[in-house]
Amino acid sequence: MCSAKAESGRNVAPHLPAELLVEIFDMCSPPGDDGLDGLSDTTTPAQEVERLAKKYLLQLSQVCSRWHALVMGTPMLWRILIADTTLWRGSKKDPVVLLNLVEASLERGASHPLTLQVAIEDEESLGSDLMESLSRHSQRWRQAHFWTGFLSFRLPNVEGNLPLLEKLEISQNDDWREFDVFGDAPRLTHFTVSSWGTHVPTVPWAQLHHFRYHSFEPNDLEGSLALLGNDFSAHARCDLILIVMDIDLPIELPPIISNVSGFSLTLDVHEPLPQVLGAVLGCLTFSSLNALAFLGKFGDRTLAWDNNNFLAFAARSSLRASLTSLEMARTTINDDELAACLTVLPLLEQLIIADIDGEGVTAGLITDTLLRRLIWTPDALCLVPRLNFLCLTSLLHFSDDVYWDLIASRLIPARWNGLVLEAKIYCLQGRSRDLSEEFILKGVELEAKGELSFTARLDPEEELLRKLNL
Numbered sequence: 492m493c494s495a496k497a498e499s500g501r502n503v504a505p506h507l508p509a510e511l512l513v514e515i516f517d518m519c520s521p522p523g524d525d526g527l528d529g530l531s532d533t534t535t536p537a538q539e540v541e542r543l544a545k546k547y548l549l550q551l552s553q554v555c556s557r558w559h560a561l562v563m564g565t566p567m568l569w570r571i572l573i574a575d576t577t578l579w580r581g582s583k584k585d586p587v588v589l590l591n592l593v594e595a596s597l598e599r600g601a602s603h604p605l606t607l608q609v610a611i612e613d614e615e616s617l618g619s620d621l622m623e624s625l626s627r628h629s630q631r632w633r634q635a636h637f638w639t640g641f642l643s644f645r646l647p648n649v650e651g652n653l654p655l656l657e658k659l660e661i662s663q664n665d666d667w668r669e670f671d672v673f674g675d676a677p678r679l680t681h682f683t684v685s686s687w688g689t690h691v692p693t694v695p696w697a698q699l700h701h702f703r704y705h706s707f708e709p710n711d712l713e714g715s716l717a718l719l720g721n722d723f724s725a726h727a728r729c730d731l732i733l734i735v736m737d738i739d740l741p742i743e744l745p746p747i748i749s750n751v752s753g754f755s756l757t758l759d760v761h762e763p764l765p766q767v768l769g770a771v772l773g774c775l776t777f778s779s780l781n782a783l784a785f786l787g788k789f790g791d792r793t794l795a796w797d798n799n800n801f802l803a804f805a806a807r808s809s810l811r812a813s814l815t816s817l818e819m820a821r822t823t824i825n826d827d828e829l830a831a832c833l834t835v836l837p838l839l840e841q842l843i844i845a846d847i848d849g850e851g852v853t854a855g856l857i858t859d860t861l862l863r864r865l866i867w868t869p870d871a872l873c874l875v876p877r878l879n880f881l882c883l884t885s886l887l888h889f890s891d892d893v894y895w896d897l898i899a900s901r902l903i904p905a906r907w908n909g910l911v912l913e914a915k916i917y918c919l920q921g922r923s924r925d926l927s928e929e930f931i932l933k934g935v936e937l938e939a940k941g942e943l944s945f946t947a948r949l950d951p952e953e954e955l956l957r958k959l960n961l
Contacts, residue, residue, distance in 0.1 A: 512558070513565050519547050520571075530638060536581035542573055542590045543592040555681035569596050574621060586617040593621060597628055604633035604655050611639045622646060629653055636660040651675045659683070661692065694960035696721040705732040712744060712767075715772065721747040721952040725779050728753030736761040742770035752781045755818075759788035761794070763823065769797035772804040780813055784843075787821030793847055793854075796824040798831060805835050815877075818843035820884065823854060826861040833874045840877050840908075845884035848919035855888035862893045867900040879905040882915040884950050887922045890929050902942050912943050917950035 507515075523529045523544055534542075548569075552562035562568060574593060579586050597605075605628060611618035622645060634657060650672040659673060660683040673679065674693045682694050685705040696702075702723070706715050715733050723729065729751045735758060754777065760767050768785070787794030805811070814836050819829075820843070833839065842865075847854040865881075867873055873890045878901060897912055905912035914934070918926065926947055934945035 497635060503731040509561060512561055512569065516548065516551055516562060516565075519551065520868050521547060522575065522701055524571065529571075530610050530636070533637060534578060536578045539575055539680060540579040540582055540584055540589065540592075543589055543596070545569065545596060555690070563599060566599065566601040568812055569600035570603050571606045572596055572600075572625075574610045575610040576618050576621060579609055579617055590617065590620055590624065594624055597624065597843050600631070602631060605631045605635075606633060607635040607637075609635075609637050611637075612757060630655070632656045634658040636662070637781075638662040646672050649673075654678070654778045657681065658674040659694070660685075662686070672700065697724050699723060699727050701728045701730075702731075703730040707734065709734045709736045710738045712738075712742065712771065716744065716747055716771065716877055719754075719775070720747050723749065723751045725752055727885065728752045728755070728782070730755040730757070732757040732759075734759045738767070740764070740766055742766060744770050744774035746774050746776065748776045748778065750778045752779055754780060754782070755784040755786065757786040757788070758794050760792060761795060763795040765797040769800040770836075772797060775804060775808070777808040777810075780808055780810060780840075782816035782818075783810075783814060784818035784820075785822050786818070787823075787847075792858055793849060794822045796822055796826070796828060798828040801832060802835060805832070813838070814840060816841035816843075816880075820845040823847065824856065826858065826864065828858060829856065829861065830864055831875060836875070838877060839875045841880040841882075842875055842878060843880075843882040843884075845917075846886040846888070846919060848886060848921040855886050857885045858888050859890055859893040862889050862897045866897050876904065877907060878912075879908065879910050880913045882917070884917040884919060884952075885922065886919050886926050887926065887959050891927065894930075895933060898937075898943065902937075911941065915941060915946040917948060917952075919950050 501870075516874070521542075523531060523534070524547075529542075545568075548562050572593065579589055580846055582589065587739075607625060609621070609625065611621065618639075626647050626649050629652045631645075632653060633655045637660070653673065653676040655678060656673075656676045658680060658681040659676070659680050660686040670692045674695065676695060679695060680698060681699040682699055682701070683703040684691055685707070687707045691704070702718070702721075704715060704718055708714075712733060712735065714853075715731055718731070729749070733756075756771065758767060758771075785794060792821075805814075817832075817836060817837055817839055818841075821859040822845075824832075828842070833842075844856060845856055865874055867876070867878075881901075898912065901912050916926070931947055934943065934947060937943035938945045
């Protein structure tokens, strides 16, 4: 009987429909080979060779002639190409052999759209040859991430030949004048830049949905903020991550007007100086901002708040008539200042706030005092009357009863747009207590009744960053 079952098992897989087999083959890729975060410092030269060869696909192709035909004849399976030439010198394989593996993968991918993740460290011919090979297939690029550490990086014959490119990410240690080949990319909507340099490649700014800029250059506030002045559409979001250290005061920044609908600012400020955020707020004006976020650096460096400059910024940008989402994390704002901000933002629907839980720095914004101020009242004094999403990342310095009083007051008013109230609690590691079973059960019961969407768990961002020792 066992022998018959084994024989049956061997016969089932080869006779599965081809479409299902291909899906299964695609799911066999090792972690990191799926086009997400493939470039890693933990990858070894031997693993790089296996990745370039698509070893898992070659092994599948050896099972039987049918599987071989499917693997070699299905371009979709070869759509992801990850190459890290910083590992090639340490490999036992000749660089020409590795380049041939890339060429074979490109050939088997035929005309299927490509996802690329490529790292090039030096100016040797292997890097140039690799980019020349990839550039010959630029009409197939759908998503591309390039990391390079030298100035003479080239993308030959790419300009005007990017009909499918939707997402582009560039990470570089130096300036990159040679990257200005993306101005004609009719489908490009997501653009990410991480750099020490000061020159950002030209792209079709007006069609972007999301632009993210991470500058490693300290104190480049003026140059970085100037990117907001590009010709974005009114539905674009812009995220800036900037470093400020040992900067001279006062900080003088030229005025900038932007029409993006979403803006997130992460400031890594080495000293808690409110003049830094104050200078940024003092120079910015948004014409149609819907979502706004201020974030400090994770760890022991927080973002010092400047309430007066924020109120002036809110008035100048007419946030009273446009802003629907506000987020503040690792920001030293107190409940009086937050209440003053919320008073001038009557259209807010989403409020995302956090206590501070850094290395030697803790601060509790989310207390009974603040939660009581957020309880809904049927008058003009009510803060955030349209609130339907409340996310608290908390040290749990509030009482259960006051929290549930707040939630109970919001259940019906939150339905003004046809939705139920969504309430999230993310518990920080330095919390003063744990949530009780009764607390969790109450949220679960309200969710079961369809009155509330409820989440209570450890803070996922803190968990991830602490695992990475960041």
